[in-house]
Amino acid sequence: MNMNHKNNIQSSIRNPLITFINGQLTGADVVHQVKTLIELNGIFEDQTMFEKMNGSQIAYEVDVWCPVENGTEGGLFFGLTHLYPGQVGNEYFMTKGHFHAVENRAEYYWGIEGEGILLLMDKDRNTRAERMSPGSLHYIPGFTAHRVVNTRAGMLRFGACWPADAGYNYDIIMNEGFSKRIKNIDNVPSLI
Ligand code: S6P
Ligand code: ZN
Numbered sequence: 425m426n427m428n429h430k431n432n433i434q435s436s437i438r439n440p441l442i443t444f445i446n447g448q449l450t451g452a453d454v455v456h457q458v459k460t461l462i463e464l465n466g467i468f469e470d471q472t473m474f475e476k477m478n479g480s481q482i483a484y485e486v487d488v489w490c491p492v493e494n495g496t497e498g499g500l501f502f503g504l505t506h507l508y509p510g511q512v513g514n515e516y517f518m519t520k521g522h523f524h525a526v527e528n529r530a531e532y533y534w535g536i537e538g539e540g541i542l543l544l545m546d547k548d549r550n551t552r553a554e555r556m557s558p559g560s561l562h563y564i565p566g567f568t569a570h571r572v573v574n575t576r577a578g579m580l581r582f583g584a585c586w587p588a589d590a591g592y593n594y595d596i597i598m599n600e601g602f603s604k605r606i607k608n609i610d611n612v613p614s615l616i
Contacts, residue, residue, distance in 0.1 A: 442489050442502075447536050447581045449487040449504040457486045459520070461512075466598060467520060469605060470513030482508055483517050492588050499588030507540065507572060507580040514607045516540075521571030521602065525591025528566035531584060535560040538580035541606050541613060545569040551604040553615050556582060569597055573606040575613040 442451035462479030484507040492499035510517040521543070524531070533542060535556040545551040547567050554562055556572065564570045574580040607616050 441491075444502075444504070444583075447504070449489060449502070451489065453489055453491070455488045455490070457488065458482055459484050459486070464518075464520060467518070467601070468512040468515050470515065473513040477512060481510075483510070484508060484519060490588065494588060495591070496588040501586055501588050501590075503584040503586075504536075505572065505582050505584065507538075507574045507582075509574050509577050509579065511608060514609065516573045516575050516606060516608060516613070518543075518573040518606070519571050520594055521569055521597045523569045523593040523596055524566070524586070525593045526587075526589055527593075529587045529590035530566050531564040531570065531586035531590070533562040533564060533570070533572070534583045536581040536583055538574065538578050539576045540572055540574045540580040540582075541615075543569075543571045543573065543602055543604065543606065545602050545604075549600075549603040551602050551615075553604075553606065556580070569602065571597070571602060573613070575606065575608075 442449065442454060460479060461477060461481050461483045464483055468474050484505055487504045489502045507519065508517055535558050537558055540556045542554045542556050542562050543551055544564060572582060604615050606613050
């Protein structure tokens with residue numbers, strides 16, 4: 425094989441645009457979002473305790489890769505959430521939680537590092553909980569609100585993959601919450 429031919433073959437194989445190694449998502453197209461505690465105002469039960477806390481501390485960070493335009497039917501998005509440890513009163517740090525704007529859109533979550541609980545609530549407000557740990561895989565059906573709670577002292581990292589046209593509906597959860605909460609009761613995460 426002559427050198428030119430060899431170079432052509434090699435140059436037609438490109439490197440990945442994004443890498444996902446050791447719980448980190450890296451690449452030029454990855455968008456990094458930071459959610460501070462103050463942005464979660466209203467989701468915790470103990471508002472008095474919430475107001476005493478440092479609102480500028482980070483509650484979670486999300487790295488998102490959108491290989492197609494937002495709203496593309498048939499496309500997929502990929503995300504990595506880094507949820508910090510902490511409590512507001514006896515309630516653990518958690519994500520805001522949402523339904524999808526296109527309500528029937530499903531999603532996968534999977535545990536990468538740390539331990540926590542995935543709360544799932546259907547349209548009739550029935551809430552169930554799944555333990556999340558490295559390697560756990562969670563199918564979130566359509567019409568189901570989802571929120572993750574960090575129940576341990578370290579970081580909780582989890583992956584997510586969802587349809588590019590799913591969108592977000594945060595209003596229902598901001599206004600009505602989930603029908604159950606995860607609380608630290610005598611150092612045991614409990615669904616209440
Ligand atoms: C998107 C997916 C995740 C969350 C992220 C933060 O459909 O479920 O990427 O956006 O975990 O949670 P939240 O509830 O603040 O969007
Ligand atoms: Zn979602």
